Amino acid sequence: MTSTRTNETRIDVPADVPLVRITREFDAPPARVFRAHVDPELVARWLGPRAMEMRIDHYDCRTGGSYRYLHVGGGAEHGFHGAFHEVRDGELIVQTFTWEGMPDGVALEKLVFTDLGDGRTRLTATSLVDSFADRDAFVAGGMEVGVRESYERLEELLTR
Structure with a gap:
C-alpha cells in the first residue's frame, strides 16, 4: 500500500493533568498496527530512535505479561520495563x-x-x-524525538 498523505504525530501536554497524549494515524488497518505492537520481532524493528538499536530481554504482550528491553547506541544504554495490565486484540493495550x-x-x-x-x-x-x-522531565528528556522517529519507522514497516 502506498500513501499519498503524510501522517503527523501529535503530542499534547495538557496544563491541568500530568499526562502526555500522542496521536498518530496510520495507513494500515487496526489489526496490522496492533500486531506491530504485540509481536516482539516487529516491535524491535520500529520502537525507538533511528540512531539506537533495540535489544529485547523479554516481551510477553498479553494481559498479565511483562516486558524489558534496551535501546543501545552512541555509547549509551537505556533500559525500559513494565507490565501489560490489559491487552484486547486489535483494540487496546494498557501497560506500565x-x-x-x-x-x-x-x-x-x-x-x-x-x-x-x-x-x-x-x-x-x-x-x-x-x-x-x-x-x-519525561518530555524534556528527548521523548519527542524518539516518539516521532518511532512512528515514522512504524509507518515505513506497515507500508512495506
Whole structure:
C-alpha cells in the first residue's frame, strides 16, 4: 500500500493533568498496527530512535505479561520495563512503563487503536505519571524525538 498523505504525530501536554497524549494515524488497518505492537520481532524493528538499536530481554504482550528491553547506541544504554495490565486484540493495550534511569517514575499507558475505515487506524497513546515534574522531565528528556522517529519507522514497516 502506498500513501499519498503524510501522517503527523501529535503530542499534547495538557496544563491541568500530568499526562502526555500522542496521536498518530496510520495507513494500515487496526489489526496490522496492533500486531506491530504485540509481536516482539516487529516491535524491535520500529520502537525507538533511528540512531539506537533495540535489544529485547523479554516481551510477553498479553494481559498479565511483562516486558524489558534496551535501546543501545552512541555509547549509551537505556533500559525500559513494565507490565501489560490489559491487552484486547486489535483494540487496546494498557501497560506500565518505567525508564530504568528514573526507576520511581512509573507511567500508566493506554494505547487505543481506532478503525477509521478505508484501511486506516488512529492510534491514541496516553501516558499518565504521578506529578507534573515527572511529566515535564519525561518530555524534556528527548521523548519527542524518539516518539516521532518511532512512528515514522512504524509507518515505513506497515507500508512495506
